[in-house]
Amino acid sequence: MPSKFALITNECLFMKRIFQTIILLNILLVFGVQCTFFQKEKEIPFWENPVTLDLDDIVKRGYIRAIVDNSSTSYYIYRGRRMGYEFELLRNLASHLGVRLHLIVKSDIEDAFILLNKGQADIIAMNLEQSENRSLYANFTLPLGEMSTVLVQRKTGPKVTHIQELHGKTIHVPRGAIYKSQLCALHQDSTLYFNVVEMREGREELIAKVLSKEIDYTVADKDLAMVNNTYYDDLDISVEISEKSPVGWAIRTNAPQLEVAINDWVTKRTKSGYLATLYSKYFLNSKNSYYRTNSAFSSLGGNLISEYDEIIKKAAETLGWDWRLLASLVYKESAFDPEATSYAGASGLLQLMPVTLERFGVENANDPYQSLMGGVNFLRYLDKFWRERIPESNERIKFILASYNIGHGHVEDAWRLTLKYGKNPQYWENVSHFLKLKTDPEYYRDPVVKSGYAKGHIAVNYVDDILILYNSYRVLVEP
CATH class of the missing domain: 1.10.530.10 (Lysozyme)
Incomplete structure (x- = not known):
């Protein structure tokens, strides 16, 4: 049987351990709360404090940076030359502003808005439809045209002929594109349910995946889909997802000089017929588009710059x-x-x-x-x-x-x-x-x-x- 002294000693040790534990918990609590406080500080949304950089700064710098997509209508290389609807528009705009043109190729539209607000780009030239969310991220120029969107699928296989037949299907779309919200709007019909998967690939990359049977469905601007439909016999673009709506380019919300200058340029080029002529070149002349984009000397159809x-x-x-x-x-x-x-x-x-x-x-x-x-x-x-x-x-x-x-x-x-x-x-x-x-x-x-x-x-x-x-x-x- 333990002595009275031993019992007292054990009790003292037990109390000491409890006291040490309480102190340690208090220390951890105090410093843990402080650490948590600093680590969980609210992150400021990327669009709330855009970099201040307007037309005067761009002219002084000597060049304007624009984000484009690598596609048969936006921007690509053909026999060593840079080509594309957006490219030619931007080159004309840069000349109008008296600056050089620097291009950034980006398929991910969310990334594009982040680069814009960080001041790493000045324009997103992707023919964007304005939406409530996008109005938070950027301002939009006057419309450069109108676009509708269509479902892109194969003619062979389980072909959809009506929106209701999308029930239970999976549709892949480019990340950050307006297509997701357009598709989600179709969910208002409580009998229609389908999955929308956002991908980092661009529009034409997803069209290629439809053709290779990696995916079954994607959505694209009708004009781009029509150009691709010229190349590929197995492509079906008959199902419309949205009607025509105005599209323009995005610029920072705090760049009023640039916005005015671009809108002035859009007005002048619309009146002169330049926009209509360029649109015809890339969207209506399907034969030329086919040869340019399917050539071995195209960055889209092959990987050659020249025969040398x-x-x-x-x-x-x-x-x-x-x-x-x-x-x-x-x-x-x-x-x-x-x-x-x-x-x-x-x-x-x-x-x-x-x-x-x-x-x-x-x-x-x-x-x-x-x-x-x-x-x-x-x-x-x-x-x-x-x-x-x-x-x-x-x-x-x-x-x-x-x-x-x-x-x-x-x-x-x-x-x-x-x-x-x-x-x-x-x-x-x-x-x-x-x-x-x-x-x-x-x-x-x-x-x-x-x-x-x-x-x-x-x-x-x-x-x-x-x-x-x-x-x-x-x-x-x-x-």
């Missing part, structure tokens, strides 16, 4: 370049025409002058491989010229491209001016500023300038054009 892709790939290896970058340069110079000749006498795929052809061992300027390799050898020479001064390869490529266009002497002058005025000459952004100033006597007569006057802004735009085209190739064409 293979020799461009081999040549790019000797440069250490992405072949699509070299292809962008070739397109800019000759549009892949080996017999192209400029007013100044430059010829071949990379438009070399006779003296340069001779210097780099080109005997036949019209031979695609010879002229291409002559240009590549010249590019290698320029790479060596700039390598020590511009060690970072992505920056050096910009110097090489500008030198290819205007001559490395003029670019070197701008490099010296950049150094003289205390800027870092290893960055193209700094050097391009002084290259553009070479039309000003104050700069081209500076003692550090050796090559004199030059229209440097042309070379700067040349670099931008190639890099913008390269970005399109990189997004739409596989490596």
